Amino acid sequence: MTAIGEQGLAGVAVEPLAARLGTTKGSFYWHFANRDALLEAALGSWDETYTDAILRTVDAEPDPAARLRALFVAVTASERAPVEVHLHAAADHPAVAPAMRRAVARRTAYIATQLVTLGFEPAEADRRALFAYATYIGHIQLVVRIPEAVPQGAALEAYLGTVLAAVLGNADSGGPAANSTGQADTDSSSGVGAGRSANSESSNSSALSP
């Protein structure tokens, strides 16, 4: 994962990694069938660490709005970005593609679930979930690739406030009346592993199969 964060999939190369770890190719090929086997193992770990774990953590928040805010904060203010960005850039790799599809489906479904609980119509919730996710992808992309373009410190806080307000705000379309504190929510375990799937309702806006 460290190598992926630093150099992307190209960093997962047998000889450089062996040298870096002070061992040899012979040792590597004892533990893994080949390079792809190492990649698969890393991607399995990524699933758990970068999606399951964070959704579990965030889901402990008391209401949907707090969950979304915690999700945004957790996901923008950490060192996860390089791995996410580099894996995303390798989504054409046959081993990476399914992992990425799973991650996107689960994450957007979780966000959409929170938005529905907040009172958005399902179709609008799906749109806003994808919207939020795209913004997240673009944000970490900028953070990793062009960090000068992204504000820091207090300015970053203000920026996140603008983004969250835009995603949660009711801009002319099917949103809740004025319910930004989650008063409609009574279900405190609302999404992880059992939430609405991304393609289970009439808004045929995406066709992901988690």
Next chain:
Amino acid sequence: MTAIGEQGLAGVAVEPLAARLGTTKGSFYWHFANRDALLEAALGSWDETYTDAILRTVDAEPDPAARLRALFVAVTASERAPVEVHLHAAADHPAVAPAMRRAVARRTAYIATQLVTLGFEPAEADRRALFAYATYIGHIQLVVRIPEAVPQGAALEAYLGTVLAAVLGNADSGGPAANSTGQADTDSSSGVGAGRSANSESSNSSALSP
């Protein structure tokens, strides 16, 4: 550019390209000093085609809101995405990095200029411009890497509507009262090449140098 769109920077390889064009390495190295020289040439062309040209076109729209809408439509509904995504993924390359910085600075500055004309405070306009740009980056990223996650046709239209409403809407922060038709605008050439620079005011939210 075709090779970049298909395979990213890795596709710009002398021997494969020569074979593809039915010529040889000998011929290539007559026209270009080395691989980097070809890359530089491609990036120069990219600057013009993917930023200058589109901003010129969009700037012909009569008011800022229409310009932003035209920009969003032009930029999401075309075949530019693969090149943009692959170049973005190669922003660690020493030749690509400056081009990417220039592009981000010019594009966000253009968007911010439109938002200021629409009545947003400069700092909020910068935030929303970066917000919009991040959403754009994430969107094309998803389109290229995980197309199943992105709606198509009418659903895409609805999605873009949601996004534009969120970026232009006045969600609790310094926006214009109810001025979504651009009635405050009287300047029809408002940005290309002479807009506000991204770091020319007090909101120290970014430090790009175009």
Next chain:
DNA sequence: CCTCCTCCATACGGAACCGTATGGAGGAAC
């Protein structure tokens, strides 16, 4: 006709990988 210049092809050396072959060190089993 000879020369030179432009453009291109072939052939080579080198680097960075992947994967395999082979053997050897060290401990467990009997």
Next chain:
DNA sequence: GTTCCTCCATACGGTTCCGTATGGAGGAGG
């Protein structure tokens, strides 16, 4: 203590790329 199993190191061949060396075809100029 001999055997075997685990784990690892060295050495090799193969692939794909970069860049260079060299020469050759074809036309322009004298």
